[in-house]
Amino acid sequence: MEGVTADYTVEGMVCQHCASSVTEAITSLGGVRDVTVEVQSGRVSVNSDEALDEVQLAKVLDDIGYEFARSA
Template sequence: MEHTYLVKGMTCQHCAAAVTEEISDLSGVTAVDVDVESGRVVVQSDSPLDTVAVAAAVTEAGYELAR
């Protein structure tokens, strides 16, 4: 399954790496692709993802999931 999110506050590849690491730790996630310029994060997973869990992972990385 593919899920697309918008993350606010990312400015560099370090930001992308932090978001990727936190989201990758979520159960079922198989791949994460981050575009820093647009803030777009595309997540591949084996099953549906809980948006609250994704938001928590993004917050843990130091950024904000756009609503």
């Protein structure tokens, strides 16, 4: 089973530390297999067992100071 890959836009990232924080927060969500972050573009690609709940995703990002902009 390959899982589901979805791309999102996250605003507020400016450095590699930001990327690490975002990766850690998203990985804490159940079923997440892999997270790839591009700081400059704000693009975040997530591979998970099933589609993520975008409300839950927005909350974990907001909790660490970043803004979930939209699915890319």
